[in-house]
Amino acid sequence: MIVFPNAKINIGLNITSRRPDGYHNLETVFYPVKIHDALETIAADEMSFNASGLGIPGRTEDNLCLKGYDLLKKDFDLPPVNIHLHKHIPIGAGLGGGSADAAFFIKLLNQEFSLGLDAEQMRVYARQLGADCAFFIESKPVYAFGKGDEFEPVELDLSAYHIALVMPPAHVSTAEAYRGVKPRPSGSSLKELIGLPVAEWKHYIKNDFEESIFPNHPVIRGVKAALYEAGALYASMSGSGASVFGIFQTKPDLSGLEKDNQVFKG
Ligand SMILES: C[C@@](CO)(OP(=O)(O)O)[C@H](O)COP(=O)(O)OP(=O)(O)OC[C@H]1O[C@@H](n2ccc(N)nc2=O)[C@H](O)[C@@H]1O
């Protein structure tokens, strides 16, 4: 069976307080975007994991797909499987690619081996693998709060717009991003602000990580400015970076950004 895990962007990201467990409370809107990995699995005599495409840093045994398998294996009699992951979603980009792979793998195992898990039960497993992993079980636009793993549906359809994604040559680790941020309560609810016209968002909706990350990574700030210059109605870094997205009314010309960055056009 083959599945195509998709990336997400964060529209607004308010880090509101530090939690006793070391994590942070936040509010954000997760929106799915059409950049995909490919993940294929077949039952086999022994376990194996192969990857192609973008190189994934870290040890194979720490790949979130294998972590997902180990988690389900504790509760279900799963057979060994061959896994092939073709990596296309930029890594360490704030696009949630690793979490997407893990969540889609949980869904794949559930279906392939008739585990009988409903969406909420799969989210319980996903939450153990990463704060944003549970979003990818359904991958529908949501207002997220708590650690970023509690959700309320939002009515948000950007299909009439062009969403461009730019990955500059910069790397920000999620832990580095959280270390730099000063949590503060947000003035108005993102859930309400997201109902404003997209062209208004730039006045009200922000990503709190930009303030601490832009001074250390000016190339990311430059990409955001370039997207506005190219006519974006709204542009922002996604999650903890380093990718930046722009929402456009009409298809933009981003050829000027292609030399130094990876550019995806939605
Ligand atoms: C920043 C966000 C915004 O959507 O996305 P990415 O930029 O990673 O895609 C998420 O909060 C990332 O979620 P995820 O990548 O699943 O984080 P995890 O693996 O659970 O945590 C990595 C580290 O980030 C910090 N962390 C994460 C989530 C949170 N609510 N508070 C935190 O302080 C912790 O230091 C933790 O050890």
Ligand SMILES: Nc1ncnc2c1ncn2[C@@H]1O[C@H](COP(=O)(O)OP(=O)(O)O)[C@@H](O)[C@H]1O
């Ligand atoms: N399947 C996977 N795809 C990408 N990264 C993975 C995967 N499994 C584990 N990782 C680890 O997770 C880290 C963060 O990956 P990713 O999810 O792409 O970033 P982000 O949290 O910024 O969206 C990587 O540096 C890598 O070490």
